[in-house]
Amino acid sequence: MLLPAENRRFVLGPLPVLLMGAAPVHEELPVLYAPEGRVPGCAGWSVVAKATLCVVDGPGDVGCVMPGGLSAEEFEHVVEWCEAVERAGGAVVMSVDVLPGEAETVDWAALLDGGARGGFMPALAAS
Structure with missing residues (x-):
C-alpha cells in the first residue's frame, strides 16, 4: 500500500526516525512504549x-x-537519513493517526x- 509523501517525515537524531501519519499499517504495529528512551525492536518488521x-x-x-526525496x-x-539508517542498522519507525x-x-x-x-526496525538491503 502507498503512503503519500505528505504523510511521512524522515527525522535525523541519535537514531534515524521515520514518522508516518495515517499509515495503512498503523493498526498492525504494536503500541510504542520506550521507557527511558529505549525503543524496543519491532519483531517481524523491517x-x-x-x-x-x-x-x-x-x-x-x-x-x-x-516516496523518498521529491525535491532537490x-x-x-533523505540521502543523509538513509546513510544514518545504514550506520544504525535500522530506523525507529513511528506511526501516528495524524502527522x-x-x-x-x-x-x-x-x-x-x-x-x-512502531519500534526499531532493522534495515534490509534492497537488491
Whole structure:
C-alpha cells in the first residue's frame, strides 16, 4: 500500500526516525512504549531505506511503500537519513493517526509513551 509523501517525515537524531501519519499499517504495529528512551525492536518488521523509495515491511502481506526525496532539497536530506539508517542498522519507525504539521513541534516524549505505534526496525538491503 502507498503512503503519500505528505504523510511521512524522515527525522535525523541519535537514531534515524521515520514518522508516518495515517499509515495503512498503523493498526498492525504494536503500541510504542520506550521507557527511558529505549525503543524496543519491532519483531517481524523491517525497513528498506533508499533515497527514492522507502519500504516498511511487516509480517505476511503487511507493509507500505512511500516516496523518498521529491525535491532537490528533500532528496539531499533523505540521502543523509538513509546513510544514518545504514550506520544504525535500522530506523525507529513511528506511526501516528495524524502527522504533525511542519510548523508544529513534535512531542517525542508523548509519542514514546504510547502515543505512537512502531519500534526499531532493522534495515534490509534492497537488491
